[in-house]
């Protein structure tokens with residue numbers, strides 16, 4: 001197991017042990033790629049959503065929010081292109097009866113070649129020490145060159161065949177590469193078929209009158225179909241945006257990597273309506289704004305990078321992902337897409353209703369262009385949680401597990417800990433708790449030695465602990481302990497609330513976002 005795999009395993013087990021995330025319906029052996037958020041998970045998730053919402057709707061005078069239904073008229077998905085083109089290429093292994101995404105089989109094959117090349121590089125690094133020139137080695141060592149060339153060719157071919165929708169060639173490629181089923185080891189494959197990712201359901205009581213529906217695969221379409229309702233009732237002038245958070249559903253075939261790729265997940269999307277011709281200017285602005293939002297959380301600038309889409313979807317004229325350094329490497333966290341007037345125009349023609357804006361400055365009507373920002377809330381959760389989870393060696397040689405969550409996102413802001421369960425200390429602690437819990441999430445804990453209680457709060461991610469001891473009875477002061485530095489300081493009981501409020505106030509963090 002690689003170091004990365006090991007770290008990722010720790011993330012998953014920590015999430016379960018400390019009440020963040022478990023698999024859905026675990027007592028029935030779980031449901032693939034569906035997860036439940038527990039008592040701490042739901043708080044962290046709510047806080048991330050709130051921070052996003054405030055940065056969009058509160059900080060921008062020209063953005064409003066909505067909450068549209070998950071069920072939408074089926075024609076919505078015809079207009080959006082999801083019925084015709086929201087597909088994955090699937091292939092079955094005839095012996096194991098297991099189903100795979102054909103492109104992922106090839107990607108996994110390519111990943112194995114990369115690992116083989118890396119192994120050779122690591123071996124040589126050890127052998128040559130300081131004088132090792134990695135770039136030169138990669139281009140001259142015959143084995144490494146072979147692995148990397150094979151990898152590149154396989155990835156180029158699969159991209160080309162999928163682009164051409166040449167499913168026969170995809171199957172031939174899998175056979176040529178001698179890719180075997182990971183379960184049965186057999187190379188006995190069916191043809192490749194396109195499979196739509198939307199979940200279907202029905203609305204209505206009787207079988208003949210029931211209407212076929214889909215669970216929405218993105219929240220964005222609820223914004224498009226309400227574009228004029230919002231514009232008219234809010235009297236917004238272009239440019240303006242509509243934000244929405246909510247569940248989306250995709251029947252993902254390759255459902256792995258924990259909450260990175262789920263079948264039921266949550267999106268936070270914003271569609272920004274602009275004048276035709278001004279979309280690229282706004283696309284660039286939104287790339288900057290969204291990165292600034294991420295950086296304000298302090299997870300480390302080095303963990304983010306942009307990935308520009310070279311091949312664009314038919315409706316887009318520019319697109320990029322913000323990728324994050326997850327425990328399994330850099331992967332898409334958020335998409336920023338310039339979607340032209342595709343969605344609104346398509347809804348106009350499918351519904352027969354005008355979806356145009358009268359621009360008083362230009363004195364004409366037009367279908368606005370749209371720049372979209374779209375981030376998965378669960379993916380953002382994984383980014384925050386996995387980066388925050390750290391194992392530290394302390395000065396005395398012992399280790400501690402600490403979840404260094406940004407204070408505004410932490411589920412519990414402060415733990416109140418009486419040193420002992422007697423001498424009037426619990427009574428004072430309960431009074432402090434009663435006062436603080438009105439302002440933020442606080443917990444009371446009197447079990448075990450105080451050192452162990454600190455460790456438990458470190459692992460849960462609680463940024464502050466307050467300890468009540470015998471000195472408190474005499475002079476009404478307590479010890480405040482910081483999770484990250486483990487430093488302690490003495491302060492008066494009446495000073496606690498102001499100090500913590502200052503540290504966990506979203507307003508203070510929102511100020512840091514450079515718009």
Ligand code: GAP
Nearest residue numbers: 218220260261262265333334335374375376379
């Ligand atoms: N409206 C545009 C849209 O839906 P997308 O790239 O398909 O674009 C946007 O999805 C974001 O939603 C992704 O960047 C990712 O964060 C999240 N997302 C997509 N599929 C997901 C899944 N199966 N599980 C978790 N998050 C997902």
